[in-house]
Amino acid sequence: EDQVTQSPEALRLQEGESSSLNCSYTVSGLRGLFWYRQDPGKGPEFLFTLYSAGEEKEKERLKATLTKKESFLHITAPKPEDSATYLCAVQAKGGSEKLVFGKGTKLTVNP
Amino acid sequence: TAGITQAPTSQILAAGRSMTLRCTQDMRHNAMYWYRQDLGLGLRLIHYSNTAGTTGKGEVPDGYSVSRANTDDFPLTLASAVPSQTSVYFCASSDTPGLAGGSDTQYFGPGTRLTVL
Numbered sequence: 001e002d003q004v005t006q007s008p009e010a011l012r013l014q015e016g017e018s019s020s021l022n023c024s025y026t027v028s029g030l031r032g033l034f035w036y037r038q039d040p041g042k043g044p045e046f047l048f049t050l051y052s053a054g055e056e057k058e059k060e061r062l063k064a065t066l067t068k069k070e071s072f073l074h075i076t077a078p079k080p081e082d083s084a085t086y087l088c089a090v091q092a093k094g095g096s097e098k099l100v101f102g103k104g105t106k107l108t109v110n111p
Numbered sequence: 112t113a114g115i116t117q118a119p120t121s122q123i124l125a126a127g128r129s130m131t132l133r134c135t136q137d138m139r140h141n142a143m144y145w146y147r148q149d150l151g152l153g154l155r156l157i158h159y160s161n162t163a164g165t166t167g168k169g170e171v172p173d174g175y176s177v178s179r180a181n182t183d184d185f186p187l188t189l190a191s192a193v194p195s196q197t198s199v200y201f202c203a204s205s206d207t208p209g210l211a212g213g214s215d216t217q218y219f220g221p222g223t224r225l226t227v228l
Contacts, residue, residue: 032215034216034217036219041222042221042222043115043201043219043220043221043222044154044201044219045219046216046217046218046219049216087153087154089154091215097142097144097159097161097205097215098156098159098169098170099154099156099217101153101154101155102153103151103152103153104153
């Protein structure tokens with residue numbers, strides 16, 4: 001069974017304090033790993049898709065990396081507006097359209 | 112571009128009543144999905160549709176039904192609501208799934224918050 005575990009569940013940072021969020025996954029064959037950002041009361045907002053180990057993608061203060069067992073979302077010099085819940089999901093090979101989500105990491109960045 | 116719209120934004124429903132949650136997308140995506148999000152459980156797939164005229168069951172389909180009469184609309188119906196269906200429901204869409212070597216990003220709507228009493 002495909003599984004996604006995110007850690008930590010919650011993270012508090014001071015503005016400018018860099019850190020990383022972890023997404024560990026078990027999947028029969030990885031077709032893609034997705035990162036989303038979710039603000040309170042809103043739908044998930046797409047950030048990145050990673051397809052193979054070693055791949056990296058960046059967007060502003062965020063950088064996502066992928067290994068064969070986990071993905072990291074690195075946040076460099078975060079700002080209060082980066083506060084949100086970050087969701088990780090995997091999609092398996094074999095023609096399945098299903099995304100399996102982790103429970104998310106709630107990030108709070110204090111000014 | 113509006114993307115995905117969902118209606119209603121929120122609803123309180125008496126147990127035993129029926130309700131249809133509406134979802135419309137304007138991106139001409141082939142595939143559409145319904146998820147529910149519950150505290151401590153994350154997002155779980157209810158039903159999906161790879162293309163107009165076809166539907167499939169996800170992880171938690173019991174008590175829900177869907178139809179896909181055209182590309183743009185994907186309504187979710189609760190025939191007889193129960194309190195355990197209290198949740199936030201998200202509709203999503205993606206471009207053609209199932210292509211070899213590809214992965215398809217799902218884009219989400221703003222959600223419908225449903226309370227069943």
